[in-house]
Amino acid sequence: MQENPEDKILRERLLPGQLSPKGFLGTDERPVEEIIAADQAEVEAAGLTTRQLGEFLEEIHKAADQGWESTVSLYDGKITARSLEVNGKIPCPFGCGAKCHKAVIEVNFCGKKLQFTPLDAHMIQEHGFFEGKGSDYRLAPKDIIELYNCAK
Numbered sequence: 001m002q003e004n005p006e007d008k009i010l011r012e013r014l015l016p017g018q019l020s021p022k023g024f025l026g027t028d029e030r031p032v033e034e035i036i037a038a039d040q041a042e043v044e045a046a047g048l049t050t051r052q053l054g055e056f057l058e059e060i061h062k063a064a065d066q067g068w069e070s071t072v073s074l075y076d077g078k079i080t081a082r083s084l085e086v087n088g089k090i091p092c093p094f095g096c097g098a099k100c101h102k103a104v105i106e107v108n109f110c111g112k113k114l115q116f117t118p119l120d121a122h123m124i125q126e127h128g129f130f131e132g133k134g135s136d137y138r139l140a141p142k143d144i145i146e147l148y149n150c151a152k
Contacts, residue, residue, distance in 0.1 A: 007032055014132075024093060025125075026134025036128045042141040043128075046119040053144050054125020056151070057105075061118050064105045073152040079109045090119055094127050110150040114143055 010032055014151070016023035028035055041049050063072050064083040071082045084104045092098040100118040109113050110125040116139055123129040 010094060012036070012076070013095070019090060019093050022056060022136055024129075024135055024137075025132035026136070026138060028132030030035060030132075032129070035130075035132055039130045039141050040128050043145065046141075047147045048145060050124050050128040050150065052149060053141075054121050054123075056148050057116055057121035057144070058118075060107060061103075061105050061116075061121050064107075079107060079151050081105055081107045092119065092122060092126075094123070094129070096126060098122055098126070107147065109147050112143075112146070114139070114147065 009024070012034065013019060014024040025032075025035075030038075040050055043053060060074065060079070060081050061083070063074055064081040066072065067082055069082060069084060071080050073080050082105070084106060085102065088102045090101040090102055092100065100122050103118055104115050105117065107116070115137070117137055120131070120137055120139055123131070124144070130141055130144075
């Protein structure tokens with residue numbers, strides 16, 4: 001699949017340097033459109049939407065922020081979360097105008113742990129983007145689906 005000019009501009013914003021020192025693509029060389037399509041197919045196969053998963057992560061993010069770096073219990077104790085490193089804002093690389101605060105949300109669920117950022121929640125919800133494979137904050141759809149199922 002060949003990238004159109006708008007996708008090339010987006011790819012440049014997703015590469016290391018413009019918005020993030022390490023970028024959002026990791027070692028993934030596929031066109032952004034292809035990354036999104038593959039992740040979306042995995043989410044849809046589970047009977048969910050990327051919007052649902054993004055909203056779910058945002059719900060966890062907001063609850064964790066209320067804890068002021070203390071651990072909060074959610075979903076009848078099935079999940080614990082805390083917000084770390086709240087510091088400044090980062091614009092969405094998709095150019096939609098959203099600016100998310102810089103933080104890392106640490107989540108424990110069903111004997112597992114994962115981390116995400118508020119920008120991750122936004123990009124999944126609004127753009128269906130889980131980041132490229134090999135990216136430091138890549139959220140594999142299967143992990144978010146597992147988190148969602150653990151909570152529900």
